[in-house]
Amino acid sequence: MRSLDLTSPVVAAPMAGGPTTPELLRAVAGAGSLGFVPAGYRSAAQLADDVAEARTVAGDVGVNLFVPEREPVDLEAVRRYRDLIAAEVEALGAAVGPVVEHDDDDWDAKVDLLVRDPVPWVSFTFGLPDASVVSRLRRAGSRLLLTVTDADEARAAAELDPDGLIVQSAAAGGHRGTFDQRRAPGTDDLRTLVGAVRAATGVPVVAAGGLSDASAIRDVLDAGAEAVAVGTALLRTDEAGTRPTHREALADPASTSSTMRAFTGRVARGIRTAFSDRYEDQPRRPTRPCTT
Template sequence: MHSALSGLGLTSPVLAAPMAGGGSTPALVIAAAKAGGFGFVAAGYKTPAALAEQIGQVRAAGVLFGVNLFAPNPVPVDRQAYREYADLLRAEADRYGVDVSDVEATEDDDHWQDKIDLLLAEPVPVVSFTFGLPEEATVAALRAAGTLVVQTVTSAEEARAAADRGVDLLAVQASAAGGHSGTLTPDRIPPEIPLPQLLGEVGAAVRLPLIAAGGIATPTAVGAALAAGADAVSVGTVLLRSDESGASAPHRDALADTRRRCTVITRAFTGRPARGLRNEFTDRYTAEAPAGYPALHHLTSPIRKAAAAAGDPERINLWAGTGYHNAAAEPATRILTGLTRRLWL
């Protein structure tokens, strides 16, 4: 394990990926640390106050942890395309008595500066960024506060740009990953490059320690990623059915549903490329959805919340990586330690 990670006192190279929107919980982050790695409090979509509260819960447990932030990299939506998409979704909204006709196109930055201010005022061990690159001064300030800085990248080009900003580590995310792609060019669908190949390309481009992510759900996949040059791996989907997961009941059930055979990359829910289980919503709207993040996220949010409350898996974002069928309903520590069982044979 690279010194940047070994200095943290890890006994396992398997980390719990941040899953914004509910999947990550303080309990899951704590469980990851107890398994010898660590997890991330997912700051995405949270208010600064809610983020501070979750950080406090994890800090009180006395464990190693990180915080993951969405760095601003907006995809402004075309207003005409937005209105047409909102009109198209009216039937789905009507199904639950939800009105999206007056949801204006929202182009917010997820409380970016307030969250950075919080992490500088009360430093945490690790901060990771996805969606965009933080400014060089932000990276320097966090490092000066004693925080290890991680950047999510999806290509060698992005890796070089991140290295130029002064980050400590890279989370190398392949397209097999569930949920949003961390691509820095979200107006385009990232190419489907196998994780070992992507690790090789990034490793040849920069001299930074690498955390592998994307479709890792078995001990064999963990070993392959480490053999391909990763210093650690990050897993998310395989934890979504764990006891500590915050995933909704219909999401958990869909991951266990053997009739669901594939995942798809879609902009239909948020206007940004993300991988999830195929359902009626992705079938109907993937081809219709315009690029536009976070505007589409805010537009579809009321529909998704109503569908989840009704137990309807066909109208929620069932984020899942390609290894989703390995997700099991058991304690997270058991899942995480099981993923390392072949490493020391």
């Protein structure tokens, strides 16, 4: 039977936008585990610096890539939503960026970087890379993980012969890695998803979503996962780059979470706010996720 051969069954999920820091990766490595550098929202040059810094403090690390959207952008819908929220966002002291006609998150340059300067593990979110990308990274020596959210996605991913599948449930904090952001993803619990994906593919599974304590981790390992990825559980650690307001909300017993699209257009799970409640119905499908 295939195995991921990880030194620890618990790995640190990549958290783009600030929470994953060199200090957090150092702590993860010090605990004998594997951390992932998030490539999302970073240029290829910034990613190169991030990986170099991570290596100095953590040794071997993985890198997580956002797979670009293949469907055309509904620019008018994005503009309408931008105009709708602009005044409220600016009143909060933030700025709404311009509408970008095309943004592939520097995909080609990031793949080229990881071929030239490979890391032990590369994971993918929001879809599947082309077979040519898989082949190039594998020849460079990287092992590959593909994120899936149901058995159908897992079957499609298995055709690329990955080393493992990250099975992400609806309980996962942050963005959901579903292939098609226009549809509402399933709500099966993580244990059920792990069993379904294992039965459908036989590929080793890293389970992700709502894993906040040892008993939850043991439950999905017993269900057939070889490892788990934790993210939200690390947000309030001293080493994480979580913003103070976010830290306070995570600790507030009055905070509740829900699935939402209001902030980016992508399916995500986060802490409910007045903003998310007010604008949740606005960025509707089939609008492409707004990544500006």
